[in-house]
Amino acid sequence: MAGIYIHIPFCKSKCAYCNFFSLASESKINDYVEALKKEIVLRKNYLGNETVRTIYFGGGTPSLLSVKNIEEILELLNKNYEIISSPEITLEINPDTIDRVKMSALKQLGTNRMSVGIQSFHDDDLKYLGRRHDSRHAMQVLEDLKHTNFEKITLDLIYGMPTLTEEKWNKNLDIFFSTGFTHLSAYALTVEPKTILGQRIEKGDLQNISEDDAIRHYNILVERTKENGFEHYEISNFAIPGFRSQHNSIYWMDEKYLGLGASAHSYDGNSRQWNISNLTKYIQLVGNSDGYFEKEILSTDDKFNEYVMTSLRTSWGCNIEKIEHDYGKSYAHHFLKNIKKYLDNGEMLKENNTYFLSEEGKLFADGIAADLFL
Numbered sequence: 001m002a003g004i005y006i007h008i009p010f011c012k013s014k015c016a017y018c019n020f021f022s023l024a025s026e027s028k029i030n031d032y033v034e035a036l037k038k039e040i041v042l043r044k045n046y047l048g049n050e051t052v053r054t055i056y057f058g059g060g061t062p063s064l065l066s067v068k069n070i071e072e073i074l075e076l077l078n079k080n081y082e083i084i085s086s087p088e089i090t091l092e093i094n095p096d097t098i099d100r101v102k103m104s105a106l107k108q109l110g111t112n113r114m115s116v117g118i119q120s121f122h123d124d125d126l127k128y129l130g131r132r133h134d135s136r137h138a139m140q141v142l143e144d145l146k147h148t149n150f151e152k153i154t155l156d157l158i159y160g161m162p163t164l165t166e167e168k169w170n171k172n173l174d175i176f177f178s179t180g181f182t183h184l185s186a187y188a189l190t191v192e193p194k195t196i197l198g199q200r201i202e203k204g205d206l207q208n209i210s211e212d213d214a215i216r217h218y219n220i221l222v223e224r225t226k227e228n229g230f231e232h233y234e235i236s237n238f239a240i241p242g243f244r245s246q247h248n249s250i251y252w253m254d255e256k257y258l259g260l261g262a263s264a265h266s267y268d269g270n271s272r273q274w275n276i277s278n279l280t281k282y283i284q285l286v287g288n289s290d291g292y293f294e295k296e297i298l299s300t301d302d303k304f305n306e307y308v309m310t311s312l313r314t315s316w317g318c319n320i321e322k323i324e325h326d327y328g329k330s331y332a333h334h335f336l337k338n339i340k341k342y343l344d345n346g347e348m349l350k351e352n353n354t355y356f357l358s359e360e361g362k363l364f365a366d367g368i369a370a371d372l373f374l
């Protein structure tokens, strides 16, 4: 089974912290959709005989596409790929870009999972993050979603901003739990130097983030999601049992995926390829059917590193028998030798032949994984 990701790189404006490939302009949407449609056909053999079980519209802001755009893309995918009868179809939406009428139309098309970029329900946090929407929009989108009755809904929240007190973070979580939605993605804010936020902090216009705040917020998050019956199945992802993101699980379970659109990445088990991160060039090069992506064949070291990095982020952990079977004895030996100190300091735990990060270890996941790389 495999997944298809479609990147929609348009936004109404650029959020201050955003480091994704997205443009604050909608002028080329139609040309881009035409190029995407061409790429859908060009790449139809990429997944070989794999059946597709998930389709994910990510961005950017996919809710800026018209219903007709999304319908045409889905129709073309169905014509060109082997897709299960009821795939998980996710669409990322932002609060001020969609209403009930559009939600209902998208539901009619088969979209069954909405991923909403709320980030916070407080105006001062949203202002710090440079989001377009305000708390009123955030509450309105929740009402519209409840009314439209989607099968699966996930919210994105961000913590770690200096404007976010523990009381306000608890209030954000209260609002989330009161919705009855079954999935939450919660991210610690990171500040990249080239973003608007990074530059404003550098100039002294805005207060910097603090690691201590982020840790306090993370601990509250872990405790409260657990109390409310959510599984912490990936570092930033929490779900009621049975409601994990099937699409993102494909990335974390080392399954194949096809990425369509500018900057999208694909993986076929042996190589990775990534499309050009330039809108005009993507449209032009896809039009020529050539030169719109780069490709890298993965070595055994690359595959091992990737497995360690992704599996350690998950609740199913890193399995030593799989390492020995898929990559060889020397990789298993390297892994066991290097994790010893993390088992001793409690940042990693062992159950049978599987190794996991403890809740505390999850705070240092990237550093621990990098230390285990070859």
Ligand code: SF4
Binding pocket: 010, 011, 013, 014, 015, 018, 019, 020, 022, 059, 060, 061, 094, 117
């Ligand atoms: S909506 Fe998302 S992709 Fe668009 S600018 Fe904001 S953070 Fe970036």
